[in-house]
Amino acid sequence: MAVITNHAPFALTKAVHHFDGTRDAARPMDRVEAVRRAGEAFRNDMLKNPTVQFYKAMELVRVPYPSKFAYLNAYAGLAPFVHLCNKLFVIQFNTAEGIKTLLASPSDWEHQRTTPFFAHLDQKAGPLVPVMEALVLRKTNTVLGALASLGLQPEQVDYITYDHLHTQNLTRWLGSLHEPGLFPNAKLLVMKEEWASAQGLIPWQNQWYCPGGITGIPESRVIQLEGSVFLGDGSVALVRTKGHTEGNHSIVVNTPQGILVTSENGVSLDAYAPAHSRIPGLADYAARTGAEVIINGNTQEYVVDQYISMVQEKAMAGPCFLDARFPNVMPSSESAGHWLFPGTAPTLRMGEFHSGQLISTPELKKAA
Secondary structure (H helix, E strand, O other), X not given: OOEEOOOOOOOOEEEOOOOOOOOOOOOHHHHHHHHHHHHHHHHHHHOOOOOOOEEEXXXXXXXXXXXXXXXXXXXXXXXXXXXXXXEEEEEEEEXXXXXXXXXXXXXXXXXXXXXHHHHHHHHHHHHHHHHHHHHHOEEOOOHHHHHHHHOOOHHHOOEEEOOOOOOXXXXXXXXXXXXXXXXXXXXXXEEHHHHHHOOOOOHHHHOOOOOOOOOOOOHHHEEXXXXXXXXXXXXXXXXXXXXXXXXXXXXXXXXXXEEEEEOOOOOOHHHHOHHHOOOOOHHHHHHHHOOOOOOOOOOOOOHHHHHHHHHHHHHHHOEOOOOOOOEOEOOOEEEOOEOOEOOOOOOOOOOOEEEXXXXXXXXXXXXX
16 A cells, blocks of 8 residues: 555555656656656556546635745846745545545645744734735635635545645644544545654754644544555546655646646746746746756755656646646646736746536535
């Protein structure tokens, strides 16, 4: 099994072996090409699987994020920040046990401001915090509000997952030793490396993790994955893409618009195809260095692996259904552009997106 659990085996997964051994070569460029070939083979195989029942990307909140991190070493503009749009993904897929509902990146952003990096920004802004919030903080929706708009109740959520756990506070959803969670039936799907590292962070990592964000969550609510897996009928895969964090993974979904790949390894489609970018510096950097991707580098834990993982994501995704010059990547936090941050608007945005037919709460109850 590719799954660790303290209870019954997680029966809804099948291991993905396409990338086994692809990062073993001594030469980094050999690893890049091995991962690229494996990603293309994975894509061809996944396209033979069914498509998901439902997929919707919904905007939650937009926040400022340092441009020096967003486009590591490549950005040549003057804006100190990009406007980063955090999204929730509601995915329904078929299994032998019926339709399952997965929430990818359900950020409880109302309770994440104690993340040290953002708490420090608030401290520096001091009395200007309300002014800055009015100008650059856009509160579009909450997770519970998004679910309500779809007609889904919290008890209909079967699984939640995050490409990594930066800034996340999971206790509201999954509960703690003292309080029940708002998603009573949901389990967290997480790579075991991410779960372990989040419990023993070195100082330079802990600036990006919400204090107490996983404290006291019952072990029975957490499914630790040892490697990449298909979920259910194979229309969804969680693929390990180490780099942005040690336990980073990508959410890979087969839709009628092609395979969509989600993570925060890159913050825009420009980051995955810099040669076609209009953002200052990116195309020049790509031409000057030969870089085919620009990493999101706030922590730089495993930058070589992150570069390779972004190539892997491009290969898995294939051409974007909106513009074939870009890959079919749907960043979990996507740069959106802002008048205060000129020159940071991406060349092409995926934005909000919807595909398929939602199975509503009454129908889920009937199926159960």
